[in-house]
Amino acid sequence: MSRFSPFASSSGPWDPSHRLETSWLLPPALLAAVRALFGIYIFITLIFVIAWDCEQASLGGCATAGDQFSYFTVLTYWGLAFYFAVAAVHTATYAFTGAALLDRFPRALQHLHALFYSTVTVFPFVVTAVYWGKLYAGPWFPVMFDAWRNVSQHAMNSGFALFEIVVARTVPQPWVHIAGLITLLALYLALAYITRATKGFYVYSFLDPAQKGGSGLIAAYVFGIAVGCALVFAIVQGLIWVRRWVTETKLGKDGKFAHADRQAVDIEMVQPSKA
Template identity: 35%
Template structure:
């Protein structure tokens, strides 16, 4: 059977039938929504404060978006705003006994569903690349010299990976398994070329910045000083992204397997609260109504 382009890109129909993107194995959906929105708010305040402070004091705000660190951080806060709103939408739907649980993204156009999944793939891998490159190649004794520089560098080059780690560990999002093709919606293999392609596109940004603003965003991208090492750095970062993608993918699969092992089969997915929770009762009641209607339809009895 031929698969459509969106199925190849990881967008199944129906989209996320197990609500993997908006549930957690350890906290209820409403708490997960609050956590995501809190992280989004922190990241937004950080970016706005830095732009305003450094723009007024150092007039350096014009170069902010030339750095991959800044662009990946914008992606991080954008994802947490988007996922937080979607999770809150799902948490509200659980409290309605008259409708099945759902969240807004499930009914949106498939291009937006794909972009959401691709954004998720970036925020669980790019922050780790940023952190590793910064602390191994770019940090200096001035990195933590003042309170402001320490706050900026910890927020951008340490907390970014911590935020990504929370998304990896605290959600039910996981890659689809061969025997359970719709068991998850995260990190399909086809996303890896897109991620490497985005890294390659950033090289264009870096060299456009060099041509227009006359500085290199990262010293190791300067061909005049790095010479042959430049190609090694570029290939090395692309290879590191590939290795990291595999590590994160299988880490999420392991977490999903452990969750299923400690979850009652009849519940299908861990919602992180007891079956007596009113939201779960509402979901079960709606399922019973659907089953009753199916039975009535099959017997031909009108109600």
């Protein structure tokens, strides 16, 4: 691994220059505020959608609202909400003390946070591509609420992910994260069929074996989404590499650090390279 990797050895610091809590563009306090703002918006959207659905008695009311938790779109949107909330806390503690709360976590949880980062920079693009490419058939939503809900969950989600790719100082993540992402997709597939068994409906029509093409077409869709997920991960890796090359190598913007953290860059630069 390069000297810029936050994934240090078990005896060294986790993220020597706090790449997960800093930006090349925004000071840490402002980055924490933006992440918190994104998290608040996503939480408000999710809660408002639940409340709205509960009020629509003719459409099933709160039973329909509960069905939302069977949809990959909604689950990944909750993931975004919690990521930004957690990331805001870690960034704020770094901004005001020079040491992120994440630094005090067990190494296993630090690795899980890195995987969390990979999920929120990959799954939103998968959701956006599948929804607008496969599920959305038009015409545009006649009810403004439906338009807002779908734009928030199927378009702005990718905008939030792009912010983390472009503005943060993160490095390309370990390629083993692909296995973690595919495992999460497999677990969701199991949830989708549990929903069919317990609630009697398919969350996505292409998972129905009664459709034209049967099980073979389902396998093709599932395989295609898994391959697409791996491809998106590779593209995200490339975008992060390009952002680092442009901002750090070409523009010389090493990052904006907390006042209490004067040795951030120096500590990272002297870390020995890991094979």
